[in-house]
Amino acid sequence: MTQVQAQAWCDRLQAKLMAALDAAWETIASSDDPALIKRARERAKACGEFAAQARKIAAMSPAPRPARPASALPIPFGASEGDVEARPARAIDRLKGGSRGRL
DSSP: OOHHHHHHHHHHHHHHHHHHHHHHHHHHHHOOOHHHHHHHHHHHHHHHHHHHHHHHHHHHSOOOOOOOOGGGSOOOTTOOGGGSOOOOOOHHHHHHTSSSOOO
16 A cells, blocks of 8 residues: 555545444434444444544554655756756865865
8 A cells, every 4th residue: 555545545434434423423312212322322432443543554654755856856867067056065075175184
């Protein structure tokens, strides 16, 4: 199951659980039969436990990565170094060119 599929699965499952929970609460609100109320409460409890497990699975799925910017792509084959903008000077470059003989 891919990352997108896991998130879509979780969304669909949560929608189904909400519908089942609404139906259970409607049964509880509209019925006077103790047996029906007991079954509806058990279903509501099972829906809540199942939803908690689905949330745990969704939390284990990594967040989607943002798209890489075009500037982060490597230099295309055959392109000259002059076509690419010069990199900014870094502190390590200054140290390498220094007269102290380190690094």
